[in-house]
Structures are given as C-alpha cells and as structure tokens.
Amino acid sequence: MRKPRLLLVDDEVPFVANLLKLLSRRGYEVSAVYDGESALRIVEEKEFDVVILDQNMPGKDGITVLRELKKKWPQLEVVILTGYSSVDMALDGFELGAYDYTTKPIKLGDLEEKIGQAFRRKTLRT
C-alpha cells in the first residue's frame, strides 16, 4: 500500500519544517503551506489524501478552511492539529467532516497512526 500524500497547513514555521523533514524521511509525499488561502490554492493544483490542518492561523482559520475543503473535496480526510484545543472547535470540526481532532504537542508515532487511520478510511470510501 502506498504512503498517503499529505498537506501540512500551519503557521508555525519551525514545526512545519520539522514535520516536513520527518514525514518525508518516512516515505510520505508531503507538501506544506503556512495559511488557509495557500492551502485552498494548492489542493486545486495537487491531489492529497490527508490534510494536517492547524486551527488558529492568520487569515482564514482552520474551521473555515476545513469547510471549504470538504465542500469541494469531500473525499479529502482532514486531521485538525492545534495548540489550542477547544471542545467547541472540535465539535465544529467533526460537524464539518474532519476525521480527527488532536492537540499539540503530539509524538510523531501518534501522528503517523492518525494519518494512517484517516488514509485507510479514505481508501475504503473510494
């Protein structure tokens, strides 16, 4: 089974850079953007399986981006990864079709597990 194609959306540049390195090294096809607008643009150009989406970002926040992503690409699985966990936000995320909602900091192994689960669901659905 191939590794999922990932899109990292987070304004925390060092974090994104590290994840980019770590996940690429583990065989994932990873792209990264630092705001919501860029995320919406890149998914127009490139196909992804799972999006790791931050919640609090400048410009469009994670929930808005999620809403628009799921509207256009409902098959896209989204894992919300945020430093500011809020049940209200999580509920909104689930309502909009997010696969999972998790809080930073997260161990790489745990993140990989969530990515794998999300990808499996996408595979099963398609």
Next chain:
Amino acid sequence: MLGGIEAVKGGPLQVPDVHSRSYPKLLRRFVFGAVICSVLPLLVVGWISYLYYAQFSMSRMAAYFQRTVEYNRKTVESFLDERTSDLKLVAFTHSLDYLKDASNLGQVFHILNREGSFFTDLGVIGLEGKHLAYVGPYDLMDKDYSQTFWFKEVMAKGVYVSDVFMGYREIPHFIIAVLCRKGGATWILRATIYQEFLSSLVETAGLGQTGEVFLVNKDGIYQTSPKFKGKIMDKAAFPMESFTGGSGILSADPIHPPDPFTPESGIVSANLIKYGLLQSSSQQIVAYSWLRHPQWLLVVKQDFSEVFGDINRVNTVVLILLHSCVLAILIVSVFTTGQMVKTLKRRDNEAEELNRQLMQASKLASIGELAAGVAHEINNPLAVILTENQVILDLVETEQGLSTDFKEQFAASLGQIDAQVERCSHITQNLLRFSRRIALPMRFVDLNAAVKDVVGLLEKRAGSRGVQISVDFQEDLPSIRGYDFELEQVFVNLIGNAIDAHEGKPYGSIRITTRRDGKRQGVIATVADTGSGISAENLARVFDPFFTTKPVGQGTGLGLSISYSIIRQMGGAISVRSEEGKGSEFEVFLPCRDGDPDDSAQTRRKESVKRLLAVPAK
C-alpha cells in the same frame, strides 16, 4: 468521621458563620421589642384592671360590712326600744294599786312574755328602793335597790336601760326600768332581760368562720361574748376612744384600706392591733356602730382572707391568666424571633456562600482565560521541541560515524526531552481542560458503578503502597443525572489523592461509602483516608487551582479544582474535613434530577470528542 477542621465547596449551608456575633444581639433586640410592644401594654392594662377591680371589691365589701353592722345595731336598738315601750305601756295604763297585787303583776308579766319570753322577771319598786310587788324566779322582795346605780339613774332620767351586770343573782343580765308618776304616787317598773337575748339578737350569719359580732359598753366591758378572745363582762383590751363618731370601718390592712378609711382610723387601727382587736398577722376588716341608748358599741369583724376569699380567688385566676398570657407571649416571642433570626442567619449564610461561589467562579474564570492562553502559547513551542527532538534522533540514528554507546546516550537524553515535553503537555492539557466552560450533555449515571470502576482501576496502585481500599455502597441508589466520565475523573482524583496521602506510611486504608441523602434529595459519596491529613492553612486552599502539596513534578494542583468544577456543574457540592496526622474525608453530594438524559447520536459523538480531549489530571 473525622473531627478536624473543615473546608466546603458548593454546600450552601456549610460555610463558616461570619455573622455569629451579631445574631444573639439581634435576637435580644427582637425579643425586647416584642416584649415592649406586647407584654408591657398587657401587663399595664392587666394590673390597672386588677387594681380597679380590687378597689371596687373593697368598697363593695366595706359597704356590706357597714350595712351588716347597721342592721345589727338597729335590731338591738329596736329590741330595747320595744321592751322599753312595753314597760312604759304597762306603767301608764295600770295603776300602782293594780300592779302591787302580785296576781295582777303576774298576769301583766304573762302578757308581756306572750310574744317571746323576753323578760326574766318584773317588779314594782317604791321610792324606798324596795319591791312593792315582784314576779319572777328569784326571791328579791326584801332587796334594797336604793343605793344601786340603776335606781339612781332611773330616778334621775325616768327611763333607764342598764349595762349587763351580775347583780344579786350572779347571772349576766341587764334591766330596763321606767319611772312612773301617777295619781300622786311615784314608782318604778323594772324588768330583767337575760344577756342571752342580746347574743341571739346579734346576727352572725354570713360572717363565716372568722367573723364575729359583739357588743361592748362605753367602758369597754363586753356585753356579749366575743367569739374568739375574751368573754362577757371582761374588760376589752382595746381603747374605746378608738371608735369615734357614730360608725365606721377600720382595717388592719393599710395597703387595702376600706372606704371610708380616714387617717385617724389608720392610727386607731394601729392601736387596735396593739391591743389585740385586730391581728397584724392576718388582714382583717372591722365595722362598728354606736347604739344611741344605751351607749353600747356594736362591732363586726372578719378576716380579709374570708371576706375577700371569692374575690381573691377570682383575682388570683385573673392574675394567673394574665401572667400565663405574658409567659406565653414571651415564649412565642422568643421562639418565633429565634426562628426568624435562624432563618435570617441561614439566608445570610446562603448569600455569603453565593458570594463566595461567585468570587470563586470569577477567580476560576479569570484563571481559566489565562490558562487557556498560556496553554496555547506553550503547546506550539512544545510541538516544535518534540518534532525537533525527533529530527535530531533521526539524524543521530542515521549517522554512520557515531558509536553505538554514543547513540544510546544521545537517545536517552532525547528521550528525557521527550518525557519533559510530555510532562509539559500534560500540564497544558489540564490547563485547557480546567479552562473549558461548555455545557456538556448529561446522562443517567449509576454512582456505585462509577465509583466501583475507579476503585478497580486504582486498587492495584493502592495495594502497591500498602493501602487497602474498602467500599460500603448503599444498594438501590437513585441514578443521578450527570457526566459519567467526568464523575469517574473526580473519583480518580479523590482516591488518587487519598493513596498519595499515605506517602511515608507503611500501610493505611481508604474507605469509600455511598448513601442516599433524603433531605437534599440526592446521593452522597465519601472518600475517607488514614493518610497524613491536611493542615489548617492548606485546607482552605485545597480547591484552589494550582495549589498542591505534592513534590514538584508529581502534581499540577488542578485535580481538586477540576473536581470541584465538575461537581458544581452537576449541581452538587464537595467538602472536606481533615485532621493533620490522622487523615481526610472528602464528601461529594450530587442531586438527583428529573429529566431525560441527552443520549442522541450527536451527543454520543460529542461524548467521543470529550473523551478525545480528556486527560486524567494528576
């Protein structure tokens, strides 16, 4: 139950009494006010009525005594007047010659006594003082009366009624003598009346056991026998000059002087007491009246206690009723005021507790805002550190020139960084959890089952510390409506803390009980331990966020704050009693609420989210 100091969170009636000093004063003021407004007017009206009634009764009794003495005086006077008239009639309708005949005199004597045998004897006496004729039981024909006091008096006045005297016959009697001048002859018609007639005339009926009526002459010699002290012909001990005027009322009771009661009579009363007519030991009333002829004094006397017996009984009943009313008012005033003050105290305490809860909620809200912000700001750097750590670890692992030992030491150091990041993460998760203010869906929760699950989880940990957990669950507890997972977390915190409280002790025990609270319509769970207890200064702060007595790294100080918050959200209360060195007891009260649990599909999903976010607090 532990007898130590206590800290309460959420319990409306269990707050320290901050108003205790002012309530007794308030109670005294209320009672004083009630007494002034109700008892005083009642007492004043009651006592005025009593005094007026007593005065009125006194006047009526004085009038009654005056009537009695006047009636007796008139009776005696009428008797003496009638007997005198009888003799006058005989004297003026019969000649001396006729009366000198013993048989004629006997016939007249017989006619005179036909009405009532008043006369003992009857005699016609000449100017020489000797009997001209005599009818009677004694042999007095040869007696010479010329030197007797009565003979001189009748010769001087024409009609004479004597005092009681013994005379020749040595029997108390008195005489009525009438001087008659007719047909050139002068003679005296004299009759004797035994003293018993006088006594029978004096009406004693209606004067009870202590009443008496007697007659004394102007020299103070008893003309009838007094009932109690002295006898006929004795000299009375009291001074006759005390009885001034025609009639009067005297009293040995200066507090209740009958009407009319003059200052002079008061002095007289003192003299009468001195000489024994009135007894100072018992209150008495005396009515007297002077007869016009002879100058005898009629005295009527009776004890106050008997005279006013019925009145006094009525007065006593009235006074008892009055004082009973006063007592009842006092008792009711004290009781109702006590209840009122108690209610006021409870309301004050509730207001105080509400204020405290508001302050606590405000404090928690402020801390929550801060905590959430801090958590967010820390989580992102932590995420960077964690990923950076992983990057370094990857680099080290893929570096060919490094020895295995070096790589292991490096991995261990990086692992330590991981652990510390995780620790920080744990703290921030708790901060976020603490700051969360959302309405979670409620479900029916079986308290016993929830506690049992937690005990099962922690039993092994307790056992490894030598702490034994025992449970005493009341069966058939009503279900409570709340957050099952959150509730379990409360007991994880409480039982976990109880286990930790045995740190440094070789063994100990934790006792967990559940029971129904019928009064507050809820259930109570207690967690009591035999651990180190909590000091007085720490007890008031145990529910404050970030307060912990555990060593650095072993507690965030949020466990009890979160527990408090959870219990409050469920409408309950949590309290703690503790005695340092002996242990602590936490009590959780949870109300039973009506309503269906929110168990929709969406709720279940929300629940799952909640679980995703939940991190047990240390």
